[in-house]
Amino acid sequence: MNNYISKVLEEVRRKDAHQPEFLQAVSEVLYSLEPLVAVHPEYEEMSLLERIVEPERTVIFRVPWVDDNGKVQVNRGYRVQYNSALGPYKGGLRFHPTVNLSILKFLGFEQIFKNSLTGTPIGGGKGGADFDPKGKSDAEVMRFCQSFMAELYRHIGADTDVPAGDIGVGGREIGYLFGYYKKLMNEHTGVLTGRGLSYGGSLVRKEATGYGLIFFVKEMMKIKNYNLNGAKVVISGSGNVAIYAHQKATAYGARVVAMSDSNGYVYDKDGIDLDVIKQIKEVERKRISEYVARRPGAKYIEGCKRIWEVPCDVALPCATQNELDLEDAKTLIANGCKVVGEGANMPCTMEAAYHFVNNGILYAPGKAANAGGVATSALEMAQSSQRMFWSAAEVEKRLEDIMVNIFRSANAAAKEYGQENNFITGANIAGFKKVADAMIAQGIV
Numbered sequence: 001m002n003n004y005i006s007k008v009l010e011e012v013r014r015k016d017a018h019q020p021e022f023l024q025a026v027s028e029v030l031y032s033l034e035p036l037v038a039v040h041p042e043y044e045e046m047s048l049l050e051r052i053v054e055p056e057r058t059v060i061f062r063v064p065w066v067d068d069n070g071k072v073q074v075n076r077g078y079r080v081q082y083n084s085a086l087g088p089y090k091g092g093l094r095f096h097p098t099v100n101l102s103i104l105k106f107l108g109f110e111q112i113f114k115n116s117l118t119g120t121p122i123g124g125g126k127g128g129a130d131f132d133p134k135g136k137s138d139a140e141v142m143r144f145c146q147s148f149m150a151e152l153y154r155h156i157g158a159d160t161d162v163p164a165g166d167i168g169v170g171g172r173e174i175g176y177l178f179g180y181y182k183k184l185m186n187e188h189t190g191v192l193t194g195r196g197l198s199y200g201g202s203l204v205r206k207e208a209t210g211y212g213l214i215f216f217v218k219e220m221m222k223i224k225n226y227n228l229n230g231a232k233v234v235i236s237g238s239g240n241v242a243i244y245a246h247q248k249a250t251a252y253g254a255r256v257v258a259m260s261d262s263n264g265y266v267y268d269k270d271g272i273d274l275d276v277i278k279q280i281k282e283v284e285r286k287r288i289s290e291y292v293a294r295r296p297g298a299k300y301i302e303g304c305k306r307i308w309e310v311p312c313d314v315a316l317p318c319a320t321q322n323e324l325d326l327e328d329a330k331t332l333i334a335n336g337c338k339v340v341g342e343g344a345n346m347p348c349t350m351e352a353a354y355h356f357v358n359n360g361i362l363y364a365p366g367k368a369a370n371a372g373g374v375a376t377s378a379l380e381m382a383q384s385s386q387r388m389f390w391s392a393a394e395v396e397k398r399l400e401d402i403m404v405n406i407f408r409s410a411n412a413a414a415k416e417y418g419q420e421n422n423f424i425t426g427a428n429i430a431g432f433k434k435v436a437d438a439m440i441a442q443g444i445v
């Protein structure tokens, strides 16, 4: 490996030894930058990699709130403001009991390059809390969101840092967060994206990550003359990304036969009925196991990881990090899978991802394939700034163009650096280069 890259990696491993997800994300990006770093000696002269792996600022704060029984609960809140070279920090908020600094740093780090790939003027950040919205009443979620914003508001702003949703943060949470920011600041600005349509949100933002994933996968499939029409698809997760990936894949003639949540998966050979999933997940907030009571032909299998045993042409991991490992990758390939598109962030372990690439599978890394959500957030910011909103057709067309462009940039960079069809390298180099140029231009800051 390139000496400079190994030196930086070693230093990150020493400093952040207890942050496994962060180390995984940094290793994956830095390894793949080797051909670029080799022809840019100025990166080392300017300590560019050392700077880019270090967040510009991290805020960690107490979030006290009162539950429905009158008991005081305390959670830990975070915002990692990673890199503002291209624009205001931008990235989601995750509310999940597993949230910690390692996970938010990995997500924030990935976000820098993802946002760069979109071609829109946004920097990278991520935040959240170890709060579990599952099983909480709306009133509890509201009180938690208000307490979270009571600290976060000092650090964000429409031109400073613009959070959005991620796992556990959807329309309901964004509404409560926005309402409280507005009350504290006495201003109605585009400080969060994924807002409701009645108070400044953009059409198609809710659908954007899932739709964008399918636009990307469709474009990638063209290089091998594959087609979504008639393809059998497996999607892990049944949240925001998974649901709208299903919707768009189905619109292109695919049949989605399995979806999951963290407890297990459902298999429906005739194709998963999306209206039933939406009712269970978006409206009732229940478990996916409910599906079989409403579609008697379907099967429920306990254990979410076993979803990768379902034979498919296209696998779309849309739940969470490291949900698909080397064994799962081998099983998928043995069962005929030809295409993998990451809707989630870092859902494949590094071994699994390289196993796909080395075996001729079309593999779309998350930072490229799931960029449609944040890209449409940037379109929401543009609309907020001009206080004029675009039609659904216009937003969707822009989203599709952005996704096709991201595929083309990743494809072109992979070819230019001698790694054709390796979109890990392609996406990382294309995303990184623009951030590096901007950082160099802005001096040592």
Ligand code: NDP
Pocket: 098, 165, 166, 167, 168, 169, 170, 209, 237, 238, 239, 240, 241, 242, 260, 261, 262, 263, 304, 318, 319, 320, 321, 323, 343, 344, 345, 370, 371, 373, 374
């Ligand atoms: P949601 O909260 O809407 O849905 C998450 C889904 O993943 C649920 O089905 C959930 O199951 C499952 N899940 C979450 N954590 C785990 C876990 N530890 N093990 C197994 N399953 C799990 O989140 P999103 O759909 O928004 O996010 C999904 C992924 O997509 C994440 O990786 C996120 O970072 C990424 N992403 C999201 C974007 C967005 O705009 N929302 C944009 C780009 C990427 P359960 O209900 O049982 O917890």
Ligand code: 2IT
Pocket: 090, 091, 092, 093, 114, 162, 163, 164, 165, 166, 193, 345, 370, 371, 373, 374, 375, 377
């Ligand atoms: O991972 C992601 O890109 C997101 N959760 C969306 C971030 C955003 O700011 O829209």
